[in-house]
Amino acid sequence: MHSLFDRFRRGELRLIRIEAFSDGVFAIIVTLLVLELKVPVLKDHASVGELAHHLLEALPKFVSWLISFIIVCKFWLNHHHILGLARHADYGMVWLNSLFLLGQSFIPFPTALAGEYPSNPLAVSLFGVVFALNTVLFLILQSYIVRRLIKPELAAHQDPRGMLKALIGPASYLVGVALAWVSVPLAFVAYALTPLFYITPPAPRRRVER
Amino acid sequence: MHSLFDRFRRGELRLIRIEAFSDGVFAIIVTLLVLELKVPVLKDHASVGELAHHLLEALPKFVSWLISFIIVCKFWLNHHHILGLARHADYGMVWLNSLFLLGQSFIPFPTALAGEYPSNPLAVSLFGVVFALNTVLFLILQSYIVRRLIKPELAAHQDPRGMLKALIGPASYLVGVALAWVSVPLAFVAYALTPLFYITPPAPRRRVER
Amino acid sequence: MHSLFDRFRRGELRLIRIEAFSDGVFAIIVTLLVLELKVPVLKDHASVGELAHHLLEALPKFVSWLISFIIVCKFWLNHHHILGLARHADYGMVWLNSLFLLGQSFIPFPTALAGEYPSNPLAVSLFGVVFALNTVLFLILQSYIVRRLIKPELAAHQDPRGMLKALIGPASYLVGVALAWVSVPLAFVAYALTPLFYITPPAPRRRVER
Amino acid sequence: MHSLFDRFRRGELRLIRIEAFSDGVFAIIVTLLVLELKVPVLKDHASVGELAHHLLEALPKFVSWLISFIIVCKFWLNHHHILGLARHADYGMVWLNSLFLLGQSFIPFPTALAGEYPSNPLAVSLFGVVFALNTVLFLILQSYIVRRLIKPELAAHQDPRGMLKALIGPASYLVGVALAWVSVPLAFVAYALTPLFYITPPAPRRRVER
Numbered sequence: 112m113h114s115l116f117d118r119f120r121r122g123e124l125r126l127i128r129i130e131a132f133s134d135g136v137f138a139i140i141v142t143l144l145v146l147e148l149k150v151p152v153l154k155d156h157a158s159v160g161e162l163a164h165h166l167l168e169a170l171p172k173f174v175s176w177l178i179s180f181i182i183v184c185k186f187w188l189n190h191h192h193i194l195g196l197a198r199h200a201d202y203g204m205v206w207l208n209s210l211f212l213l214g215q216s217f218i219p220f221p222t223a224l225a226g227e228y229p230s231n232p233l234a235v236s237l238f239g240v241v242f243a244l245n246t247v248l249f250l251i252l253q254s255y256i257v258r259r260l261i262k263p264e265l266a267a268h269q270d271p272r273g274m275l276k277a278l279i280g281p282a283s284y285l286v287g288v289a290l291a292w293v294s295v296p297l298a299f300v301a302y303a304l305t306p307l308f309y310i311t312p313p314a315p316r317r318r319v320e321r
Numbered sequence: 322m323h324s325l326f327d328r329f330r331r332g333e334l335r336l337i338r339i340e341a342f343s344d345g346v347f348a349i350i351v352t353l354l355v356l357e358l359k360v361p362v363l364k365d366h367a368s369v370g371e372l373a374h375h376l377l378e379a380l381p382k383f384v385s386w387l388i389s390f391i392i393v394c395k396f397w398l399n400h401h402h403i404l405g406l407a408r409h410a411d412y413g414m415v416w417l418n419s420l421f422l423l424g425q426s427f428i429p430f431p432t433a434l435a436g437e438y439p440s441n442p443l444a445v446s447l448f449g450v451v452f453a454l455n456t457v458l459f460l461i462l463q464s465y466i467v468r469r470l471i472k473p474e475l476a477a478h479q480d481p482r483g484m485l486k487a488l489i490g491p492a493s494y495l496v497g498v499a500l501a502w503v504s505v506p507l508a509f510v511a512y513a514l515t516p517l518f519y520i521t522p523p524a525p526r527r528r529v530e531r
Numbered sequence: 532m533h534s535l536f537d538r539f540r541r542g543e544l545r546l547i548r549i550e551a552f553s554d555g556v557f558a559i560i561v562t563l564l565v566l567e568l569k570v571p572v573l574k575d576h577a578s579v580g581e582l583a584h585h586l587l588e589a590l591p592k593f594v595s596w597l598i599s600f601i602i603v604c605k606f607w608l609n610h611h612h613i614l615g616l617a618r619h620a621d622y623g624m625v626w627l628n629s630l631f632l633l634g635q636s637f638i639p640f641p642t643a644l645a646g647e648y649p650s651n652p653l654a655v656s657l658f659g660v661v662f663a664l665n666t667v668l669f670l671i672l673q674s675y676i677v678r679r680l681i682k683p684e685l686a687a688h689q690d691p692r693g694m695l696k697a698l699i700g701p702a703s704y705l706v707g708v709a710l711a712w713v714s715v716p717l718a719f720v721a722y723a724l725t726p727l728f729y730i731t732p733p734a735p736r737r738r739v740e741r
Numbered sequence: 742m743h744s745l746f747d748r749f750r751r752g753e754l755r756l757i758r759i760e761a762f763s764d765g766v767f768a769i770i771v772t773l774l775v776l777e778l779k780v781p782v783l784k785d786h787a788s789v790g791e792l793a794h795h796l797l798e799a800l801p802k803f804v805s806w807l808i809s810f811i812i813v814c815k816f817w818l819n820h821h822h823i824l825g826l827a828r829h830a831d832y833g834m835v836w837l838n839s840l841f842l843l844g845q846s847f848i849p850f851p852t853a854l855a856g857e858y859p860s861n862p863l864a865v866s867l868f869g870v871v872f873a874l875n876t877v878l879f880l881i882l883q884s885y886i887v888r889r890l891i892k893p894e895l896a897a898h899q900d901p902r903g904m905l906k907a908l909i910g911p912a913s914y915l916v917g918v919a920l921a922w923v924s925v926p927l928a929f930v931a932y933a934l935t936p937l938f939y940i941t942p943p944a945p946r947r948r949v950e951r
Binding site for chain 3: 754773843846847853864
Binding site: 345367 | 652
């Protein structure tokens with residue numbers, strides 16, 4: 112009864128603090144992203160042309176910032192959805208959640224890398240690898256909740272093909288990773304399009320009226 | 322029934338997590354603004370005169386910090402007000418909210434730019450463009466909530482001319498944007514005065530007693 | 532009835548979001564303070580002596596970090612106390628709260644300044660001026676809540692001499708400000724001792740049993 | 742009755758705000774850690790080899806980031822556990838909690854130090870000293886809650902040998918501190934293994950059904 116496995120299933124954790132901690136991490140990530148947009152160093156402080164030139168040159172930074180912001184918001188939304196499925200939390204879920212947040216909190220680094228070196232295929236493909244890994248970490252958390260912690264009244268409405276569909280995400284990011292070695296703009300397009308698969312919740316098999 | 326449009330109207334989201342996430346983003350933005358106030362590099366570490374000179378030179382940074390702080394607090398307050406009108410949240414609202422937070426989280430960048438280069442009309446006018454865009458993003462979110470998600474008992478008290486009045490905000494910021502090309506201090510005055518239109522809630526048509 | 536003054540007294544704000552926003556700001560301030568503790572640049576990466584020397588040289592930064600951390604925690608605690616007195620929030624209170632948070636969020640700047648230039652009397656005295664100003668902003672907020680928003684059952688327990696006692700705080704910080712021009716260590720001692728007046732709640736005139 | 746000691750035991754604090762403040766601090770710490778992962782400066786922006794070389798060289802930074810992230814998550818989880826034991830909060834608990842958060846918020850500094858100078862025994866051993874100190878601060882907070890504030894129905898389930906077992910943590914970190922002067926990789930291994938003692942809750946003497 113007190114085996115290692117069992118220890119992770121102890122259910123003394125309140126979902127509200129897990130959500131508060133996770134919401135804090137998500138909120139900080141999306142807001143920290145802007146710190147990578149550095150004020151350019153101008154020779155002539157009053158020169159409109161020089162500032163405009165520097166801002167245009169920093170365009171890839173704005174694009175990578177925008178992509179990461181949308182993707183983290185999407186993860187927040189999906190996270191909100193799956194935590195709403197759980198009837199309570201156990202230690203296993205908390206650690207899978209922490210690993211997922213570890214992946215999320217790493218995102219500012221490849222975002223800065225891809226924004227600084229958009230002509231470097233390694234930098235741009237790392238950007239996508241991190242998104243793919245995050246999606247996998249999310250799917251592991253989701254799978255744990257759906258298998259062990261789901262509210263009984265919601266269990267019947269889960270789509271059994273949900274996990275299969277969910278693999279579209281990592282696959283699509285990995286297409287972007289491959290494209291980075293051919294054409295950076297195409298990779299950015301792949302990264303930007305992928306979250307669109309997830310911006311609305313999975314269609315319920317039977318609509319739940321509330 | 323499961324059209325794309327309908328998917329955005331699914332209402333399984335709890336307002337409390339949207340508020341927690343948004344409050345986190347607002348709190349981080351106002352606090353990060355201070356990171357742009359850098360400690361000056363002094364040749365003589367003990368020199369009072371040299372430090373005083375550097376602090377006075379950094380005056381535009383303090384002013385832009387102050388303006389952004391007040392404006393973000395104003396947005397937080399207005400956001401608090403409109404989320405209080407909603408009976409629940411749907412995916413459409415969450416995404417409009419995320420776009421609004423995207424705009425908010427961008428504010429530290431033009432704040433730093435205008436504080437660093439107050440003599441550059443492009444830097445100072447960008448500051449106002451970002452505030453005008455944020456107000457527009459806010460109005461779109463407000464309009465969505467008022468049209469689709471408003472609590473029935475509050476619907477009758479909405480001022481139909483509210484949206485028209487609300488356009489005073491972007492218009493006033495854009496006046497500041499134009500003034501930046503004539504006189505930087507006047508632009509700063511326009512930016513600082515605009516939030517004063519919004520520091521109290523819109524007058525209700527009939528006072529709601531609670 | 533709809534005079535400017537009256538507009539600030541509209542009471543449609545939930546205390547819980549004001550607390551959430553304030554808690555976020557407090558939490559970020561205390562955590563950002565550590566960013567001023569920079570990793571030193573070593574010539575010999577493996578040299579224990581060189582690293583020890585740099586860490587000892589950075590001692591004033593650790594001291595100013597510690598003082599600011601304790602003082603912000605003290606403000607958080609006092610803030611918690613006075614918001615617990617209010618029966619609800621109005622716009623006047625929210626704006627006074629925002630001004631108070633403005634003062635709080637400024638603290639990392641003079642903390643960094645005093646830590647970087649501990650031999651500069653202006654830097655060290657500014658540190659204390661900011662704490663004195665913050666205490667004044669806090670007292671204004673407290674006074675507004677006690678006069679207008681206090682829960683009826685708590686009103687009788689307020690100490691009428693509370694505001695007078697409260698002025699000990701700014702006075703004590705200003706003693707530190709003056710000492711900074713004579714002896715920096717004495718100023719730091721004054722700053723560090725002042726919060727000790729406030730680390731427990733004001734003694735109630737009659738003990739409230741709960 | 743109004744002795745200094747008694748003042749700390751006044752019980753007018755709501756646990757929910759203490760948790761909100763603490764959750765905010767934890768969330769910011771884990772997310773700030775990534776800011777130490779700096780984008781490398783490349784001579785040839787498009788060079789895959791040069792970027793790969795810099796990323797491999799930064800490996801100790803990734804390792805120290807990972808260790809600190811897991812350890813802070815572990816502290817968050819243990820903190821969650823002990824605050825769940827308290828029936829309410831008093832000023833003594835709040836100040837012990839603030840001291841604990843002071844220790845937590847310091848973690849990014851030794852993390853950066855050990856990541857930057859992994860060949861420096863002082864840097865690597867400081868990393869472990871800070872973890873050991875944090876564990877001691879946590880144990881003091883835990884002991885205060887268990888002795889004074891515990892919910893009556895939980896008191897019987899506390900393991901009297903819990904504190905003794907808890908000292909394994911600081912002892913294990915201090916082994917790492919000593920190892921740092923012999924072999925840095927061994928020290929990192931000790932730091933990484935220590936939190937594994939605490940990733941699940943202490944076994945209850947009798948299982949509490951909820």
